[in-house]
Amino acid sequence: xxxxxxxxxxxxxxxxxxxxxxxxxxxxxxxxxxxxxxxxxxxxxxxxxxxxxxxxxxxxxxxxxxxxxxxxxxxxxxxxxxxxxxxxxxxxxxxxxxxxxxxxxxxxxxxxxxxxxxxxxxxxxxxxxxxxxxxxxxxxxxxxxxxxxxxxxxxxxxxxxxxxxxxxxxxxxxxxxxxxxxxxxxxxxxxxxxxxxxxxxxxxxxxxxxxxxxxxxxxxxxxxxxxxxxxxxxxxxxxxxxxxxxxxxxxxxxxxxxxxxxxxxxxxxxxxxxxxxxxxxxxxxxxxxxxxxxxxxx
Amino acid sequence: xxxxxxxxxxxxxxxxxxxxxxxxxxxxxxxxxxxxxxxxxxxxxxxxxxxxxxxxxxxxxxxxxxxxxxxxxxxxxxxxxxxxxxxxxxxxxxxxxxxxxxxxxxxxxxxxxxxxxxxxxxxxxxxxxxxxxxxxxxxxxxxxxxxxxxxxxxxxxxxxxxxxxxxxxxxxxxxxxxxxxxxxxxxxxxxxxxxxxxxxxxxxxxxxxxxxxxxxxxxxxxxxxxxxxxxxxxxxxxxxxxxxxxxxxxxxxxxxxxxxxxxxxxxxxxxxxxxxxxxxxxxxxxxxxxxxxxxxxxxxxxxxxxxxxxx
Numbered sequence: 001x002x003x004x005x006x007x008x009x010x011x012x013x014x015x016x017x018x019x020x021x022x023x024x025x026x027x028x029x030x031x032x033x034x035x036x037x038x039x040x041x042x043x044x045x046x047x048x049x050x051x052x053x054x055x056x057x058x059x060x061x062x063x064x065x066x067x068x069x070x071x072x073x074x075x076x077x078x079x080x081x082x083x084x085x086x087x088x089x090x091x092x093x094x095x096x097x098x099x100x101x102x103x104x105x106x107x108x109x110x111x112x113x114x115x116x117x118x119x120x121x122x123x124x125x126x127x128x129x130x131x132x133x134x135x136x137x138x139x140x141x142x143x144x145x146x147x148x149x150x151x152x153x154x155x156x157x158x159x160x161x162x163x164x165x166x167x168x169x170x171x172x173x174x175x176x177x178x179x180x181x182x183x184x185x186x187x188x189x190x191x192x193x194x195x196x197x198x199x200x201x202x203x204x205x206x207x208x209x210x211x212x213x214x215x216x217x218x219x220x221x222x223x224x225x226x227x228x229x230x231x232x233x234x235x236x237x238x239x240x241x242x243x244x245x246x247x248x249x250x251x252x253x254x255x256x257x258x259x260x261x262x263x264x265x266x267x268x269x270x271x272x273x274x275x276x277x278x279x280x281x282x283x284x285x286x287x288x289x290x291x292x293x294x295x296x297x298x
Numbered sequence: 299x300x301x302x303x304x305x306x307x308x309x310x311x312x313x314x315x316x317x318x319x320x321x322x323x324x325x326x327x328x329x330x331x332x333x334x335x336x337x338x339x340x341x342x343x344x345x346x347x348x349x350x351x352x353x354x355x356x357x358x359x360x361x362x363x364x365x366x367x368x369x370x371x372x373x374x375x376x377x378x379x380x381x382x383x384x385x386x387x388x389x390x391x392x393x394x395x396x397x398x399x400x401x402x403x404x405x406x407x408x409x410x411x412x413x414x415x416x417x418x419x420x421x422x423x424x425x426x427x428x429x430x431x432x433x434x435x436x437x438x439x440x441x442x443x444x445x446x447x448x449x450x451x452x453x454x455x456x457x458x459x460x461x462x463x464x465x466x467x468x469x470x471x472x473x474x475x476x477x478x479x480x481x482x483x484x485x486x487x488x489x490x491x492x493x494x495x496x497x498x499x500x501x502x503x504x505x506x507x508x509x510x511x512x513x514x515x516x517x518x519x520x521x522x523x524x525x526x527x528x529x530x531x532x533x534x535x536x537x538x539x540x541x542x543x544x545x546x547x548x549x550x551x552x553x554x555x556x557x558x559x560x561x562x563x564x565x566x567x568x569x570x571x572x573x574x575x576x577x578x579x580x581x582x583x584x585x586x587x588x589x590x591x592x593x594x595x596x597x598x599x600x601x602x603x604x605x606x607x608x609x
Contacts, residue, residue, distance in 0.1 A: 035383050087573060094382065095329065096577045099523060103569030106516060110559035110566070117555060218559075222512060226390050233387065264402040271391040278384060279376050 006138045007255045013144045015251025016151030020206040021228035022235070022243040023155050024199030029229075030238020031175040031195045035094070038079050038101040039203055039228075040221030041108035046072040046204035047211025048112045051121035061125040069204040076200025077193050079104060085192065105221070113218045120215025129212055147209045154202060155244045162240065171195055175238060223267075230274045301545070303429050309541045310436035311498050314443045316521040316537035317530060318490035321447050323519075324527030324582070325456065326483050327463030328377050332389040333491055333518045335396030336373075338510025340366040340492025341499040345413040346406055355419035355500075362496050363489045370488020374481045393515050400507040412506030416499045426500075436497055440534075443490050448530045450486075459483065513562065520565050524572060526582025535581065540565065 021043060028036050046068045053064030083100055112121075129143040140148075162168035174181045174191040182188060206224065210216060231250055235242025250270060257266045319333045344362035347353040353361075376388040400407050407413065418426050419435070426435045450456050462469040462476055469476055499505045517540060525536025544561050552560065572579070 035386065083570070090574065096573050098386070099519075100570050100573045102516065102519075103566040103573070106566030106569070107563050110562040113559040114556055114563070219512065223394070226387065226394060229387050230391070233384065262402075264398065268395045268398045271395050275376060275388055275391055278388060279379050 002137050004256070004259070007258055008252055009135075009138055009140055011252030011255035012148055012248065013140070013251070014254060015248035016148045017206045017209060017224070018227050018231055018251050019151050019155055019244045019247035020147075020202045021224050022231040022247045023158060023240050024202035025225075025228050026232045026235065026238060026240050026243040027158070027171070027195050028199045029232055031171055031191065032080075032084075033094075034080075034084060034101070035098040036079075036101055036199075037098065037222075037225060038104040038108070039076070039199065040225035041105040042072045042076045042079075042200045043203040043207040043210075043224055044112065044216055044221035045075060045108060046207035047123075047216035048116065048121050050125075050208050050211055051116070051123040051216065054123040054125075055121075061123065064123065065125065065208045068208060069201065072204035072207065073197050073200045075108075076196045076203075080192050080196045081189075085189065109218055109221060112216075118218055120217050121211060122215035123212055125212045143209070143213060147205075150205060154205070155240065158198065158202075159240055167194060227270075230271075233278065234274070300429065303433050305542060305545050307429070307433045307436050307501055309538045310433070310440040311494050311501065312518070312521065312541050313440045313534045313537040314490055314494040314497070315518050316525070316533045317440075317444050317447050318487040318494070319518050320522045320525075320527045320530065320533035321450065321490075322483060322487040323522060324529075324533070325451055325459045325463060326480065328374075328480065328484065329386055330373070330389040331386060331512070331515045331519065332373060332393040332396065334510045334512070334514035335393045336366045336369055336488045336491035337495045337498070337514070337518075338396060338400055338505075338507075339369045340495025341505045341510070342400065342407055342413070342495075343492070344496040345416050345499045345505055348417060349413055349415055350406075355417065356421065359419075359493070359496050363492045366492020366495065367485040367489035370484040370486075370491075371481055373488065374484035377480055377484065378477050390512075393512055397507060397511050400510055407507070410507060412504060413499075414504045416503045416505065418500045418503070432501060436501070439493065439497060443493075444530060444534055451530055517565065520569060523579055524568060526579025528578070529581035532579055532581030536579070 021039070025036065025039055028034060028039070049068035049071055050061075050064050053059045053067055054061055057064075059067070079101075083104065084097055087097060087100060125143070129141065131142045132139050133142060133145060162172060170181075170186065170191055171194065173186070174188060178188060181191075207216070207221075210220065210224070227250065228247070231246045232243050234250075235244070235246035253273075254266050254270050257269055261269065315333060315337055319330065322333075323329050340362045343365045344355075344358045347358035347361060348355060373389065373392055377385050380388065401410055403409075418432055420426060426432045451459070458469065458474050458479065461472070462474065462479060466476060495510075498509070521536040521540045522533050523536070524539055525534065526532035543564060544557075547557050547561055547564075550557070
């Protein structure tokens with residue numbers, strides 16, 4: 001039982017990371033239906049940039065992390081401003097946007113691999129990050145506690161902002177009907193930039209944590225992206241709350257499975273469970289029907 | 299000369315992969331990120347049977363193709379239920395699961411060490427041990443696959459595939475068997491990928507999980523996108539271009555740790571630029587659906603014209 005609770009705690013840490021990735025994606029996918037696989041590159045870049053700032057530029061860890069997150073946010077906004085929007089104006093839709101996004105991911109991921117080699121890029125965030133906090137018979141590091149708090153706090157904040165603020169209402173209005181949104185004289189670009197900035201901010205935080213915890217590696221971004229997008233599908237496209245719950249569930253499941261199988265198989269088991277789920281009941285996952293219509297922007 | 303032979307052999311093997319994925323994606327509209335998984339399943343099945351169980355090459359080839367086809371059938375199941383992004387994620391997940399099996403099922407796949415000592419085939423008096431002879435074998439294989447695919451695509455069956463791709467509702471209204479067609483084409487495409495895997499293992503005489511990863515799937519996707527996925531010669535040409543680029547990079551004399559990622563950067567840029575300049579690929583045609591969507595996003599008067607053309 002002690003082991004079980006510890007696994008659940010570790011699962012919550014993983015779930016918090018998935019939740020941060022997925023909440024951003026849920027927002028982006030809900031508003032634009034872009035299959036934004038370059039989100040994986042934003043996530044990875046935040047980790048790599050933190051490493052570069054601390055290891056090569058000798059900056060303070062906190063400053064490095066903030067700087068890296070800021071650059072990652074700009075990256076996300078740049079991708080939508082200079083790639084997706086112009087491409088949509090030229091008539092690109094769904095599949096074409098996905099391929100561009102894939103191209104961006106491949107380029108960014110490999111540029112960092114060329115510069116830093118294929119070994120883990122692990123920035124030191126300071127002694128406190130690995131400090132072990134005893135919680136009765138169980139334990140978490142301060143870094144793990146921080147990421148759980150951040151994840152719960154930020155996602156809750158995002159949900160409140162979407163409900164209460166003017167910006168949140170604009171995002172919802174755009175997600176609901178982009179044509180109507182324009183009819184009322186609103187600029188879609190503002191919403192797009194906002195959505196991508198917030199989404200990238202969430203993903204970048206997860207990226208910095210993963211880099212500091214295990215080190216950022218080529219291909220790690222894709223792995224987190226694919227889990228996050230599954231989470232978004234399970235939770236219901238566009239639903240931040242659903243994505244959060246699904247992320248926690250998936251994280252805990254992945255770690256509790258360790259009771260029965262080796263760590264190299266848990267991810268595969270979770271994926272197979274997802275495949276079975278969407279095969280058996282694609283509609284039963286969430287309230288929305290499968291969106292087949294691509295929304296256009298700008 | 300050996301460089302030419304090795305390049306041509308690789309082009310032939312990746313040509314099979316590219317043409318078979320083109321059949322699935324370009325003509326049936328099922329976009330799969332798991333083609334490298336099927337490629338790997340063929341390679342590992344044949345290697346396991348011949349090296350560890352001492353089977354003959356020919357029965358091992360047949361079993362490998364069947365197993366890869368079966369894996370394709372399993373892959374087709376989600377495609378019956380979900381489309382678009384959902385299937386993309388499903389195939390991505392399958393690819394990750396397959397990679398993890400290749401790496402971790404040590405008793406069969408040899409883990410990260412892979413399986414060394416794969417023999418090239420000999421059929422009766424014909425032996426394919428030398429590089430040149432093996433190239434001939436690969437060329438025969440790619441010609442057979444390409445001709446078969448070309449024949450399918452230009453047959454009435456191929457036109458049915460296009461209808462299913464462009465609008466499933468229309469195909470269903472015309473009473474076409476959508477589900478069995480999807481499974482059949484996925485199985486055929488998977489079988490071809492498996493055959494390519496067998497040849498790849500025999501060519502290198504060694505396989506390891508690194509050859510069948512997500513990045514391999516991305517490379518195969520780049521091939522069909524560059525050549526134009528709706529054109530059979532286009533997909534073959536795409537395979538040739540994407541296979542030759544790394545050979546060209548070899549002349550730069552870069553260390554291996556830089557050359558690999560640099561190629562990937564090049565492929566990525568190629569994808570981005572191509573989507574802006576010529577999204578249908580070099581030889582591809584815009585499908586009816588794409589053309590309609592493209593024109594719909596222009597202004598209203600043009601949409602009216604297209605509506606008339608389509609009608």
